[in-house]
Amino acid sequence: MQDQLNALKLEAIQIVEKAVDEGAVENAEIKYIGRKGELTSMLKQLAHVDASERPIIGALANAIKQDIEAAIIQRRMQLEDEKMGALGERERVDITEPGVRIEQGHMHVVTHAVNEITDIFEKIGFSRTRHPEIDWDYFAFESLNMPADHPARDEWETFFMDAPVSMRGRMVMTPHTSNAQVREMQKGVLPIRMINIAKCYRRQSDVSHVPMFHQFEGLYVDTDVSITHLRGILDYFVKEFFGSDRVTRLRPFHFRFTEPSFEIDISCGACGGSGADHDGVKCKICKRGWLELGGAGMVHPAVLKAGGIDAKKYSGFAFGWGVERTCIMRGLKIDDLRILYKNDLRFLKQF
Numbered sequence: 001m002q003d004q005l006n007a008l009k010l011e012a013i014q015i016v017e018k019a020v021d022e023g024a025v026e027n028a029e030i031k032y033i034g035r036k037g038e039l040t041s042m043l044k045q046l047a048h049v050d051a052s053e054r055p056i057i058g059a060l061a062n063a064i065k066q067d068i069e070a071a072i073i074q075r076r077m078q079l080e081d082e083k084m085g086a087l088g089e090r091e092r093v094d095i096t097e098p099g100v101r102i103e104q105g106h107m108h109v110v111t112h113a114v115n116e117i118t119d120i121f122e123k124i125g126f127s128r129t130r131h132p133e134i135d136w137d138y139f140a141f142e143s144l145n146m147p148a149d150h151p152a153r154d155e156w157e158t159f160f161m162d163a164p165v166s167m168r169g170r171m172v173m174t175p176h177t178s179n180a181q182v183r184e185m186q187k188g189v190l191p192i193r194m195i196n197i198a199k200c201y202r203r204q205s206d207v208s209h210v211p212m213f214h215q216f217e218g219l220y221v222d223t224d225v226s227i228t229h230l231r232g233i234l235d236y237f238v239k240e241f242f243g244s245d246r247v248t249r250l251r252p253f254h255f256r257f258t259e260p261s262f263e264i265d266i267s268c269g270a271c272g273g274s275g276a277d278h279d280g281v282k283c284k285i286c287k288r289g290w291l292e293l294g295g296a297g298m299v300h301p302a303v304l305k306a307g308g309i310d311a312k313k314y315s316g317f318a319f320g321w322g323v324e325r326t327c328i329m330r331g332l333k334i335d336d337l338r339i340l341y342k343n344d345l346r347f348l349k350q351f
Contacts, residue, residue: 001042001049001057008038009064016071022079029072033065109351110214110340113327114197117216120240124233126195126218131180133199134161137169143182143306144257152256157203173201177217177320178257181299184219185307190314191222197323207336214323221299221309221316227260230296230317238266238293242330247273249290258297258318265290266329291329294321 012032019025033039043061046054107115118128132139137148146152148169161171180196197216205211220229231250238246246269250262267273268286275289276282283289296319301311324337334340339347 012068013071016075033068113323121195126193129194129196131183133174135174135179139179140172145300145302146256159201175202177215182307194219217320219318225315257300257303259300261297264293266293
């Protein structure tokens with residue numbers, strides 16, 4: 001029986017050493033030293049062995065079991081080392097090889113314009129402020145000299161929020177950045193040189209309108225502020241943003257929150273303000289030499305009063321227009337404003 005046990009040991013160790021994977025090792029373990037394995041079956045024959053030899057055979061069987069277990073552990077370690085070595089070779093990174101660069105994005109064309117507009121006005125002392133893009137009716141309309149029943153509200157096509165009504169009226173998605181005017185005045189810090197650039201919302205969507213767009217609002221309040229200052233600021237911005245050859249004109253208009261009020265026109269960049277192209281044909285872009293840029297005017301005394309400012313001592317002007325429109329008038333040749341927000345990389349990668 002001792003010879004049978006030794007033969008079993010040699011056979012088991014050879015099988016284990018030749019195992020090519022963990023599954024083969026496990027099968028050998030079950031076959032030779034499992035509960036129903038060959039070693040267990042062989043030891044059941046001890047009842048037929050002389051009583052004096054049983055301790056010797058029992059000790060030999062335990063030693064053989066330990067030797068087989070040691071061989072199994074060793075083979076498993078070898079297989080794990082081989083596996084990790086192959087994995088390391090397969091996933092090895094050669095740091096000397098040129099890397100594959102991840103495609104890098106860039107800022108949206110409107111974001112570029114917002115940053116540039118901010119920089120231009122900061123050079124002359126205007127500070128960028130932030131005010132709510134969802135605000136009370138009071139700040140969006142009533143404080144700007146537009147009572148609840150005034151027809152001037154109709155042109156703003158406002159989105160009203162399904163929210164509780166307060167003493168300041170209903171909540172609206174701001175249709176313009178002018179809600180910042182009275183909010184800034186109520187801070188009580190004078191003089192005011194503010195530029196507010198924010199999103200606006202109106203129920204409009206066509207080739208020249210989008211339901212969400214950006215505006216920038218300028219507000220200057222101090223003693224002895226006049227239209228001359230307004231004209232100088234506008235000319236400064238136009239020449240900085242559009243080029244030194246562009247000029248502006250003020251055209252009388254009516255806004256409830258400024259008096260007097262103006263529409264700001266800028267000379268057409270395509271025809272140089274002549275209204276015709278090089279062949280004498282009427283300019284397709286402006287048709288008359290001028291393009292409408294936005295609105296401006298001297299702050300209405302009622303708005304100054306709403307902001308807690310003495311209109312007899314202080315005066316000011318305000319101006320504001322769309323960032324997207326300003327981009328297009330700079331020379332961005334697109335025929336549909338909505339393409340700016342369609343997330344088409346073929347378009348966006350041009351800028």
